[in-house]
Structure formats: C-alpha cells, structure tokens
Amino acid sequence: MKIAFVARDVNHHAGAPRVTAALIERFCDDHEVSVFSHTIEGINTSKIKHHKIPAVPVTRTLNYLSFLICCTIILAFWRLLRRRNFDIIHCANEYCCLFSPNVFTSHFCEREWHRLEKVSMTIRPAGTTLRRLKVLEYSIYRRLVAFIEKLTFGGKSSKARIVISERMKEDFHRHYGDAAEDIIVIPNGTDCHRFNPANRRLYRDSVRQRHGISSSDFVILFVGGDWERKGLYYLIEALSLILRPEVKLLVIGKGDTDFYVRLLEEKAVGERVTFVPYSHSVWEYYGASDVFVLPALYEPLGLVIGEAMACGLPVIVAKVAGAADFIIDGVNGLLLDDPRNTDDLAAKINLLLSDARLREMMGKRARITAEQMSWDEVARKTLVAYTKVTLQRKK
Numbered sequence: 494m495k496i497a498f499v500a501r502d503v504n505h506h507a508g509a510p511r512v513t514a515a516l517i518e519r520f521c522d523d524h525e526v527s528v529f530s531h532t533i534e535g536i537n538t539s540k541i542k543h544h545k546i547p548a549v550p551v552t553r554t555l556n557y558l559s560f561l562i563c564c565t566i567i568l569a570f571w572r573l574l575r576r577r578n579f580d581i582i583h584c585a586n587e588y589c590c591l592f593s594p595n596v597f598t599s600h601f602c603e604r605e606w607h608r609l610e611k612v613s614m615t616i617r618p619a620g621t622t623l624r625r626l627k628v629l630e631y632s633i634y635r636r637l638v639a640f641i642e643k644l645t646f647g648g649k650s651s652k653a654r655i656v657i658s659e660r661m662k663e664d665f666h667r668h669y670g671d672a673a674e675d676i677i678v679i680p681n682g683t684d685c686h687r688f689n690p691a692n693r694r695l696y697r698d699s700v701r702q703r704h705g706i707s708s709s710d711f712v713i714l715f716v717g718g719d720w721e722r723k724g725l726y727y728l729i730e731a732l733s734l735i736l737r738p739e740v741k742l743l744v745i746g747k748g749d750t751d752f753y754v755r756l757l758e759e760k761a762v763g764e765r766v767t768f769v770p771y772s773h774s775v776w777e778y779y780g781a782s783d784v785f786v787l788p789a790l791y792e793p794l795g796l797v798i799g800e801a802m803a804c805g806l807p808v809i810v811a812k813v814a815g816a817a818d819f820i821i822d823g824v825n826g827l828l829l830d831d832p833r834n835t836d837d838l839a840a841k842i843n844l845l846l847s848d849a850r851l852r853e854m855m856g857k858r859a860r861i862t863a864e865q866m867s868w869d870e871v872a873r874k875t876l877v878a879y880t881k882v883t884l885q886r887k888k
Contacts, residue, residue, distance in 0.1 A: 494879065496520055497527045497579040499568070499590045501548065501560045504534040506773055508796050509586030509600045512657075512681050512871075516585065517541060519872035527579070529568065529590075531560055554634040561589050561641070568593035581879045588641040595882050598655040598679075599646070603639035605664035606722070606791045624749065648672050651885060653878045655679050657794045658815025664793075677878055680815070682868035683799035690805035690860060692780030700781035704767045706741055711846050713742045714782035714806070716775060716797040720748035724788035724811070724832045729753065731788075731838040733760035740846065742766045745778055779804035783852065784845050788832035789814055802826070803863035807855035809841050819866070825858035 498517055502510040514536060520526050521540040528541050531548040546567065548560035568582065572593055584594035646654060646669050655677045656662050665673040701708060713732070717723045725744065732742055742765060744753075750768055757763040772778060779785070785801035786809045792798075794815035801808050802825065810817060811832040820826040827841045845852050 494524045494580045494883075495527075495578070496524050496879070497529060497568075497582045498585050499529045499564055499582065499594060500585045501530060501546075501557070501587060501589050502532045503528060503530050503536060504532070506534075506771070511796065512598075512600070513585040515682065515684075515868045516583075516872055516875060519868065520876075529564055531556075552630055552634075554630060554637060557587065557589070557634060558637065561591070564590040565592060580883055583879075588638060588645050591641070591644065594652070595886075596653045596655065596878060597645055598657070599642070599661070599665075600657055601793055602656075602661055602664040602668070603635060603642045604668040607635065607639060608668075609791050610722075624752075627749075643669075646672060646676075649675075653677060653882050655875070655878060657681050659818055660813070660815045661793045677874075679871055679874045679878070680818075680866065681794055681796055681799070682871040683796075683803045683863045683866045684868065685803045685864050685866075688776050688779060688800040688803035688863075690856070692776050692804055694780075696777040696780035700777050704743070704769070706743075706767070706781075707739070709739065711737075711740045712782045712784075713740065713842065714745070714778060714785045714801070715742065715787065716745045716778070716785070716801075717787065718746045718748060718771070720744075720746070720753070722790055723792065724790055725753065726756065727788050727833055727835050727838060728786055729756055729760060729762065729766070730835040731842060732765065733762050734835060734839040735842060735846070737846070738765065740765065740842070743769065743778060743782060745769045745775060746771050776800070776804065779806060782806060784809065784842065786838070786842065787811070787814065788829055788838055790832060792816070799863055799866050802859035803866075805856040805860045807845055807852050808859060809838070809845075819862050825855060825862050827855075 498513055500510060500513040503513050504510045505514050517526055517528060517536055526541045529544045529546050531546050533543055546560055546564045549555040568590060569592060581596055582594045583596040584590050585598050586600055646665055649672055657680055659678055662676050662678050665676055698708060706712060715725060715728055747770060757766050779801055785806045787795060787798060789811050792814040798808055798810055798814060798816040808826040811829045817828055820828060822828040829838060
C-alpha cells in the first residue's frame, strides 16, 4: 500500500507528533511510506520518502496557517498532475491539509474545549501587554483550528475520521450530531519498553540529585504544556494545602513560568516546586517520582497518563481525561470528579502519601493496564481503517 502521512511535525517528543512517528515506524517496512511535514526527527528516513513543507515559525497561528495552505496546494497539484497516486493520504495530527486526505485523525475537539473554557473559568496568565497578546494569539489560533475542524467533521463524509477516545467521540457527537456517527475510535498506545518500572532503579537517585531533591522526599510529577488547560494552577493550590515540606512537585514542560513562580510565592511553596523545560528523556523523571498527577480541565486522552502507568506510577487524573476510560477508581488510579476541587485533590495525594502499600499495589495494576495499550494494536486498527477506505473507493 502507498501511504502518505501529513503532519506539521513528526518526532518522539510531543503528543500528536509522537503518534504519527509510531505509525510511520510500524508501516514503513511493509508499505511504501511518504511523509509530508515541516520537521521530522528520530525516524530512519532511508525507509521513507520525506517531503519538507514550508511553514512560517513566527507565531503558532502563522505556523499552522502557512503549513495548511502550502500542504493543501502541493498535494492538490500532485493529484492533478498524477505525480504520485497514493492509496491513503492520512492527515495524522491537527487539521493540516484540506481536500486531498482520505483519512483524518483528530487529537482534540476544539469546539468542546471552547465550550468548557467558558464554563470552567480557566485561569490564564495576563497582566503585561506581551502576555495579553499571547492570550489573544492563542485564541485566534484555536478559533482558526475550530473552523477547519468544522469543515472536516461537520458533515457526513466518505473519508475515515479517527479520534483517540470514546470521550472525544461523544464530544464530536455533541457538537456535530449525526455527522459524527461514523467516527472511528482508536486510542493511542504506550511504549512499555521505554516506559517501565525499571526506570525507578535506573534514574531515581541521579535525577533527584540533579535537582536537589532528597531520596526520602515524596515527589509528585506533572508533565505537559498548556498548563492552564491541564490544571497546574489547581495542583499548586492543592500542594499548598499539604503542610509537609518533604512533598515536592516536579513540573516538566513549557508554560508561563513567571506567572506560576509568583503563584508559588503567594502560596508559600516556592521551595517545593521545580520547573524543568521539556526533556527528551522524560522517562527518567517518571522513574524519579512517586505519583503522577494531571488535573486537566479537558484532555482527550493523555499520552503522559499511559506513560506514567507503564512506569508503575499510581496516577491521579480527572474523569474528563480520555485515559480515564482505562482507569478503575481506587484500583489502578484515582479519578477526580472536578479537577478544580483542590481539597479533593489534596486528599487523594495525602491518601497515596500515607499508604506506601496502596501506592505499590496501584502502580503494579497501572502497569498491567498500560501493557494492554500497544502501538502494534493501534497500527493494526489504523490499517483496518485504511482498508475500508480503499475498498469504498473501488465500489
């Protein structure tokens, strides 16, 4: 099969780009794979044909819009000139190409997040002119992607449309009605070789020493960007309610650090929180931690949740996260009814803090759950979707 993947970025670091990379690696041995992207990292390009698509890197909106326009035009010309006849053109993350793709994967329901942002009173850093401009640019970007989302999912289509959780399918059905009936659910996988409980033995001491954390400290881990949506504000508030100096928080990822440093000072927990720019070896930090917490206001799935579970960490996540489909409350993780309820969040952290046996049992069960989330299974289900598309075309 001749497969073309369209994705602005392909790598093993970020969420959606990592999903694309996993599929490319599993298809390139048995199929002829081409990749249309602006950047590509960590992929053996000798096994694929890579086509670099230009994108303007000034702002997120310009980067997205320039890639969308260039990729749409280039693939349209290729089809017109019959330069290459692909069996499948898979727009694998975001909505970064129009018309040509016959398979779309969405990792985020823009209209659902827009709805939740209105009702959840999301706390966003503001104040300075630069921060206000960043908030405005973020809003423009989200509205643009929401418009493209409606073009892709807003009506009935013969194209295969994939989302990553049952929660996401419900979101699309809420906003697009019957047009979402034929959506296919294929949850993301987890690399259980790279993310495993042995990382605790390999990296716990070295990572803690690197950041001045004692071997006896209790470490909470938070991983991700878009800190406002993923609830870092509420996690810091919950930390301030836990009056034990040995409870520390590691924050891995990028965000408005200045705003959160001021929040730490206000809550008097500055010495208990460490910010680490996103690490390409994030599995080391799972190994250094005792519990993973993600009190997200909206999270369609959450790759990092599966990775934490694969590392044998007990997890505390919001019920709104798509990964909550795989979590039985009190068995292989703890679920938050409302991530903004900092008293409940603090109580769940205290429960795991005070019961080492519960942490161990929950971590072992979390690992068993993660082992069932295979990238090979994701690839198999994706190939089934491809086959349906090609069969429909032949009718």
